[in-house]
Amino acid sequence: MKTVNNDKISKEMMKIINNENYDEHMESKINQYINFKTYSGLTFGKLAVFHYRMYGGSKEEIYKIAGIVELLILTFDIIDDLQDQDNFSTPWSKDDNAITLNIAIALFSLCNKSISMLEDYGYGDKRIVDLYQRLCMESINGQYLDVRNVIHTEEDYINMVCKKSGSLTSLACMLGASFADVNQAELKIISDYSIILGLIAQINNDIIDIQRMDDKNDILYRKRTLPFIYILGGANKSSKEVLKFLELDTTEIKANLPNIVEEIKKSGAIEYAKVISYINKTKAISIINKLNINSDSMNNLLQFMN
């Protein structure tokens, strides 16, 4: 299988932007954001292209879909950072919030317009627009649950992440496959495992982020991630130690971060999250095995799991 071209996705993103009549300053900012996103990796766009090719698609127009998908992911990343205020490394976090919010609105509006115009250009059909709208809405609902910080149990967390992250992964995979005219039965299988793929990726992010030694450690923001939910249960001495640290103010928590991370590691929170991730990975693989695709595509798809 041909390698998915990162530059082609990035160029499509730029082309979509440059075709619009944006304010010069705003356009320059968006181009800067796209460059950053490209450097970080365009996984969702790649998933779209990959799923298109899995079903024999060979048109270059798939990169247009991949570009729209990545612009949407960029939009949601910006909004997430604006809401959480926990990421200071992205170019949009360094800009004024009012400017960034305006750009996010412009991007979201452009993504919606671009998807609905695909049919006019002879690419895709209403099914693609419906999928896009349904999965966008699902992700927004998941994000709403996340920002309300009302996640108390493993079940709450999985429900929220499947909506917030799973639906975006699903959107990328399903749009790509739909563009190749895949049948409904295959699309249902793709929907089932791609949501889990997004869940696994999020759990793995949580595992990394709760062990960080910098300002991005989720514990500083008391984010309801899977390992944090385990800690909140206070089931053992180390979990209780972490909870005691959390009674301190943020400056003191920062100062004690090495000790807190040490207790988190001793508590079993990391192993717990890894077990949940592993169980879901097994589940996703068993669903992937139901796909009617050739062994080359199957092996490539399974590589996304590693």
Next chain:
Amino acid sequence: MDKVISFLIENPEVLSKLKEGTVSLLGVSAEEIFAIIEVFGKANDSLMKAGYWVS
């Protein structure tokens, strides 16, 4: 699952017995036990980081 993991952290000897198949955990499926053994057996495995998968 959180209670199971916490129990294993506090009673690591049960993990060895679990691997040997000489004990079982009530209410935990075979798939879940397999996942537990795999995770506890690999302390520093690599993780799939969202947004950073590469083709």
